[in-house]
Amino acid sequence: MKNPVLILALAISGGAMALGLWSWQQWVKTTSGGQHSQWQAATVLPQARALPAVDLVNQAGTPYSTAQLQGQWHLLFFGFTNCPDVCPNTLAFLSGLNQARVETGLAPLQMVFVSLDPQRDTTDKIKAYVEYFDKQMLGLTGSEENLDKLSRGLYLPYAIGEADENGYYHVDHSGSLVLVNPEGQVKAYFSTPHQLDPILADLRRLTTDDDSA
Amino acid sequence: MMILLKHPWKQLMAALLLPLLLSSCGKPQAEGCADLIVSDAWIRSMPPRPSMTAGYLQIENHGAQPISLESFSSKAFSRIELHETRDVDGQMQMRAIKKLEIPSGDIVSMQPGGKHLMLFEPKQPLRPGEQRALVLSCAKGSLTIQADVRAISGTETSENHQNPRNHHGHH
Numbered sequence: 223m224k225n226p227v228l229i230l231a232l233a234i235s236g237g238a239m240a241l242g243l244w245s246w247q248q249w250v251k252t253t254s255g256g257q258h259s260q261w262q263a264a265t266v267l268p269q270a271r272a273l274p275a276v277d278l279v280n281q282a283g284t285p286y287s288t289a290q291l292q293g294q295w296h297l298l299f300f301g302f303t304n305c306p307d308v309c310p311n312t313l314a315f316l317s318g319l320n321q322a323r324v325e326t327g328l329a330p331l332q333m334v335f336v337s338l339d340p341q342r343d344t345t346d347k348i349k350a351y352v353e354y355f356d357k358q359m360l361g362l363t364g365s366e367e368n369l370d371k372l373s374r375g376l377y378l379p380y381a382i383g384e385a386d387e388n389g390y391y392h393v394d395h396s397g398s399l400v401l402v403n404p405e406g407q408v409k410a411y412f413s414t415p416h417q418l419d420p421i422l423a424d425l426r427r428l429t430t431d432d433d434s435a
Numbered sequence: 436m437m438i439l440l441k442h443p444w445k446q447l448m449a450a451l452l453l454p455l456l457l458s459s460c461g462k463p464q465a466e467g468c469a470d471l472i473v474s475d476a477w478i479r480s481m482p483p484r485p486s487m488t489a490g491y492l493q494i495e496n497h498g499a500q501p502i503s504l505e506s507f508s509s510k511a512f513s514r515i516e517l518h519e520t521r522d523v524d525g526q527m528q529m530r531a532i533k534k535l536e537i538p539s540g541d542i543v544s545m546q547p548g549g550k551h552l553m554l555f556e557p558k559q560p561l562r563p564g565e566q567r568a569l570v571l572s573c574a575k576g577s578l579t580i581q582a583d584v585r586a587i588s589g590t591e592t593s594e595n596h597q598n599p600r601n602h603h604g605h606h
Contacts, residue, residue, distance in 0.1 A: 303482075306489035306554070307520045308527045310479055311547045314587050347484070354482035379526070388514070390487075390555070397527045413525050415548065 262420035263412050264428065270407035274375030276368040278336070281349035281361035288372065292406030295331045295429055299400075300378060302339035302393045303351045309335075310355070312397065315416050317356035322422055329429040337363040338373070338380045339393050376400055376408065401428065467576030470498025471537070476569065476582035478554060480561045488561060490515075490552035490569065490582055491545045496537040503574055504535040511567040513556035520548055547587075 273288050280286040291298075299316060301309035316333045323331055335352050337343040340363045343351075352361035363369070373380055378396040385391040397414035399421075410428060412421055476492035496502045507515040517532045532550070537543055545551050552569075561567070565584040570577050 304486055306479075306487050306518070307529070307547060307551050310481070310489070310587075350482040350484065388555070392529045394526055394528045396525055397522060398525055414522050414527070 261410075261427075262423050263417065264401070264410040264421075264424040265413065266410045266424075266428070267408060270403055270405070270409045272407055273402055274372050276364060276372045278362045278364035278368060278372075279345060281345050281352060283345040286362055289406065291332075291334070291402050292404055294404050295329055296334050296402040297331055297399050298334045298336060298376075298402065300336045300338055300373065300380065300395050302337050302395070303343050303347055304339065304390070305393070308395075308397060312399075312416065313352065313355040313359070315418075316359070316399075319418060319421060320356060320358065322418060323425065326422060326426070328422070328426055331425065331429070332360055333358070334360045334362060336369070336372070337361070338369055338395055339382070340364065340366060340369065401425075464574065465496075465498050465500035465502045466574045468502065468504075468571055468573040468578035469576065470496055470500070471502060471504075471571065471573075471578055472497055473571070473578070473580045476580050477585045478561060478567055478582045480563045480584050480586045481557075483560065485557065485561075487553060487555045488557065489547075490554050491547065492552075492569075492580070492582065493542055493544050494537060494571075495542040496539055499539050501536055501538045504537065504571055505574060506572045507552055508570045508572065509554070509567060511558055512554045513558075515555070515569070516553045517550065518553045519550045522548075 273291060275287065275289050278286050278288065297316065297319075299309075299312055301312065303309070313335060316335075320331065320333055333356060335348070337348050343363055345361075345363070348361035348363060352359040364372075369380075378398060378400070380393060380395040383392040383394065397416075399412040399416065400408060401410040401412070403409040410424070412424075472495040474493045474495070476490070478490040479488050481488045494504070504517075507517065509515060517535060519530050519532055521528045521530060535543060543550065561584045563584055563586045566581045567584065568579055569582050570579050
């Protein structure tokens with residue numbers, strides 16, 4: 223890089239970006255205000271939003287509507303069982319999170335795995351998969367149309383990939399966890415990477431503070 | 436991203452020297468796998484009837500020449516591909532890596548949430564405590580290693596989730 227003008231321009235634009243980031247952070251601090259400004263991991267919706275109502279099926283093969291996701295807190299993760307890395311990591315993480323939640327005396331929280339790959343993921347497969355990680359986990363899937371509706375309503379897009387020469391395809395999906403409150407409303411998202419202690423700390427506040435439920 | 440260049444000056448030297456090496460002397464490269472040190476190789480145990488799982492390992496090139504890893508294979512699986520999970524604005528995507536170049540002195544770290552082996556159709560159920568032989572093939576020659584089958588607990592996963600970002604050698 224020999225051009226001094228270019229170096230100067232880069233330095234100025236770099237400085238401007240840093241200043242922009244700093245002032246944005248200050249703005250977030252002042253506008254989000256109050257005691258709930260410092261979430262460690264969660265993106266908390268200012269106003270809890272109704273979960274899209276769609277008909278799915280659970281791992282026992284029984285019809286299961288998203289309207290049933292109420293009466294206690296639920297934590298949703300979307301994936302597929304032919305997923306070698308992210309999904310097993312996340313389901314094992316959810317299982318560990320559930321243990322830690324019990325040990326630290328937090329409110330009941332039902333873990334939910336939603337398969338976005340109904341073509342390959344039969345309810346039997348989903349049952350074996352979720353229960354391998356956590357006997358208490360709820361496994362759901364549904365028609366492509368209903369899964370589309372649910373994922374769109376949650377702003378968590380996914381994409382079924384093209385099959386390779388062996389017929390294997392990957393499903394690009396969000397790594398986010400969706401927290402649904404006992405009223406069946408979306409309260410918060412946890413985006414990747416997931417870390418135990420920050421999520422536990424936020425869950426403690428979210429599930430105990432009356433005003434945030 | 437996952438290739439560890441421990442010191443900034445090494446990165447600089449690599450950046451400066453690599454084009455020089457490529458242009459002047461053809462492409463000096465170790466042909467065998469003899470200079471590779473593999474450690475902490477493990478395979479994730481899976482539910483009863485999995486069609487695939489993932490494997491992870493650390494590979495260090497302690498030789499003087501770069502080494503090109505051409506493929507992985509195993510009698511215990513129908514096929515093995517090298518993949519990388521990428522977190523693109525929260526969207527978890529997967530990319531196949533055809534060939535892996537490991538510069539001299541570098542460590543390629545395959546960990547949950549990053550580069551991993553995708554192991555298709557295990558011939559036998561994978562039980563924690565067992566081992567499976569994996570074959571790493573270089574341009575000429577190969578290296579057979581044993582990978583432990585492990586079930587991962589949630590706590591381990593929460594730690595591993597931090598690793599791909601924090602241990603890239605950005606410092």
